[in-house]
Amino acid sequence: MRLNPILTALSGAAVGFFIGVSFPVQLGPSQLPCYYVFPWRGGEGGGEATAGSSTTTNILGRLWVPFVVSNNSNSTGAAAAVLQQPNATATTATCSPAAANNRNKPPPTGAERLPPKIVVSESDLHMRRLWGDPRQDTPVRKYLLTMTVGFTEKANVNATVHKFSEDFDVMLFHYDGRTTEWDDEFPWSKDAIHVSARKQAKRWYAKRFLHPSVVAPYEYVFLWDEDLATDFFDADEYVRLVRKHGLRISQPGLDVTRGKKTYDVTTRRNDGSEVHRSTVGGPGNCSDVHTRPCSGFVEVMAPVFSREAWACAWHMIQNDLIHGWGLDLNFWRCVDDPEEQMGVVDAQYVAHRAVPTLGRQGNPETGGGGKVRARAWREFADFNARIRNADRAAAAQQQEAAAAAAAGSAAPLATRPPQPPRSK
Numbered sequence: 001m002r003l004n005p006i007l008t009a010l011s012g013a014a015v016g017f018f019i020g021v022s023f024p025v026q027l028g029p030s031q032l033p034c035y036y037v038f039p040w041r042g043g044e045g046g047g048e049a050t051a052g053s054s055t056t057t058n059i060l061g062r063l064w065v066p067f068v069v070s071n072n073s074n075s076t077g078a079a080a081a082v083l084q085q086p087n088a089t090a091t092t093a094t095c096s097p098a099a100a101n102n103r104n105k106p107p108p109t110g111a112e113r114l115p116p117k118i119v120v121s122e123s124d125l126h127m128r129r130l131w132g133d134p135r136q137d138t139p140v141r142k143y144l145l146t147m148t149v150g151f152t153e154k155a156n157v158n159a160t161v162h163k164f165s166e167d168f169d170v171m172l173f174h175y176d177g178r179t180t181e182w183d184d185e186f187p188w189s190k191d192a193i194h195v196s197a198r199k200q201a202k203r204w205y206a207k208r209f210l211h212p213s214v215v216a217p218y219e220y221v222f223l224w225d226e227d228l229a230t231d232f233f234d235a236d237e238y239v240r241l242v243r244k245h246g247l248r249i250s251q252p253g254l255d256v257t258r259g260k261k262t263y264d265v266t267t268r269r270n271d272g273s274e275v276h277r278s279t280v281g282g283p284g285n286c287s288d289v290h291t292r293p294c295s296g297f298v299e300v301m302a303p304v305f306s307r308e309a310w311a312c313a314w315h316m317i318q319n320d321l322i323h324g325w326g327l328d329l330n331f332w333r334c335v336d337d338p339e340e341q342m343g344v345v346d347a348q349y350v351a352h353r354a355v356p357t358l359g360r361q362g363n364p365e366t367g368g369g370g371k372v373r374a375r376a377w378r379e380f381a382d383f384n385a386r387i388r389n390a391d392r393a394a395a396a397q398q399q400e401a402a403a404a405a406a407a408g409s410a411a412p413l414a415t416r417p418p419q420p421p422r423s424k
C-alpha cells in the first residue's frame, strides 16, 4: 500500500535471510525463543526513495544489531559486518540454549507459541465497520495526527485538524475529561480516536497509546500540541517536503512574529527556503553549529517522526517522567545523521501560541501550575542523569564486548554504541 514494492521485497528478503541464517539446522520449538518479531513491516516507505539503499541497510542494522557481536562504531557498520559474515556462528550461538541466560537476549514476545503465519505483530488506529467484508473497510490512512487537547482550545484544535487531509487518521488525548462534547460540535470528531485520562501530559499518552507496533502502518506520526496557530500550514505539503528532504524528525518553522520562540534553530526562515537544518549566531549564539540545539534539533511542541524514528523515540520516553523535558535534546539519537535527517520546514509553518493549558491542570490546593513546572524541571534533571548513566553503561559494555571478542571468546551482544552527546 504505502510501501515501495522494492523496499518491501528487500525487507522481506532480509527477514527471510535472517530466519534462514539464524536457524540453519532445525526450527524446533526449543529454538523458537530466539525468534524475534520485528515490529515493522518495512522501512521508511517510498518517501526515502532518494536514500533507498541506506534505508535498507538501516533496517538490516536495526534488525541485526541486537544479535551481533560487533565492535563497529556505528549501526551501519554493524549491519555491514553481519552481511559480510560467511556464516552465522555468533548468531546461532546466541540462540542456542547455552545462551539462554544471556542478559541481552530479547525477551519472549509471546508469539513464540503460535504458528508464525497467524502472528500479527502490528496494529493501527483506524476505525473499522462492524459489518461487511473487512477487506472493504476504508483503508488505514497513511499518516497519523495526534493532539493533546482540552475542550477550551476547541476552536484552535478544529482549525488545526482542518489542515490535515483525508490521508490522516486523527487521535485526540483529552486531559480534561471532556470528550463527547467534541462529537456534538465537529463532524470529524466522530471519525477520530478519543483517549481520555485526566490531567496527564503529552508524553504520558504517547508512551501508553502510541506503541511503535500500534502506529506501525503510519509513515509519519505528528505529535502536536493544541496551541499551534496553523493558518499558513498544509499537512500534505508538509509531508511532501519532509519526504523530499529526507527528514526523519522534523517540525514546522515557528513564526515568531505571531508566537513564542525558545530556540533560534526552530524559528522559521523567511528567505524562501523550504527547510533548514541548523543555525549559527543569533541570540542563541550558536557558535558551534554541530552542537544541540544549533542543529539536529526539533522541539517537543510539534514534532513529526518517521515511523522508524518514532520507534526509537518511544523507547526513550521514560515511563515515569511524564513531562518529557530533555527528550528533544536527545531526539538526535534516533536518526543516523542528525544534521541531515532532522530539520525545520520553513515553507509550512505555525505559530506557537503558548497557552499554558497543562500548567493549569495542577491541583490548586497543592500549588497549581507552579508545582507542575517544578516537577517538569525535576524530571529534566532526572532524565539527564539517566541518559548520562545509560551512555556510560553502554560504553562500558561495548568495551567489554570488544575485549571479549579480542580474546576470541563468545562475547556478550553489542548494543548500538552511544554517539558522543553534543548538546551544550
Ligand SMILES: *[C@@H]1O[C@H](CO)[C@@H](O)[C@H](O)[C@H]1NC(C)=O
Residues within 6 Å of the ligand: 069, 070, 071, 072, 081, 405
Ligand atoms: C574489531 O575490530 C578490529 C579492528 O577494526 C577487527 O580486526 C576485528 O575483527 C573486529 N572484531 C569483531 C568481532 O568484529
Ligand SMILES: *[C@@H]1O[C@H](CO)[C@@H](O)[C@H](O)[C@H]1NC(C)=O
Residues within 6 Å of the ligand: 072, 073, 074, 075, 076, 077, 078, 080
Ligand atoms: C560507519 O561504518 C561504516 C562501515 O564500516 C564506515 O564506512 C563509516 O565510515 C562509519 N561511520 C562512522 C561515522 O564511523
Ligand SMILES: *[C@@H]1O[C@H](CO)[C@@H](O)[C@H](O)[C@H]1NC(C)=O
Residues within 6 Å of the ligand: 085, 086, 087, 088, 089, 090
Ligand atoms: C565459520 O564457521 C567456522 C566453523 O564453525 C568457524 O571456525 C569460523 O570462525 C566461522 N567464521 C566466522 C566469520 O564466523
Ligand SMILES: *[C@@H]1O[C@H](CO)[C@@H](O)[C@H](O)[C@H]1NC(C)=O
Residues within 6 Å of the ligand: 155, 158, 159, 162, 185, 186
Ligand atoms: C471548524 O473549522 C472549519 C475550518 O476552519 C470551519 O469551517 C468550521 O466552521 C469550524 N467549526 C466550528 C464548529 O467552529
Ligand SMILES: *[C@@H]1O[C@H](CO)[C@@H](O)[C@H](O)[C@H]1NC(C)=O
Residues within 6 Å of the ligand: 282, 283, 284, 285
Ligand atoms: C554572542 O556572544 C558574544 C560573546 O561570545 C556576545 O558578545 C554577543 O553579544 C552575543 N550575541 C547575542 C546576540 O547575544
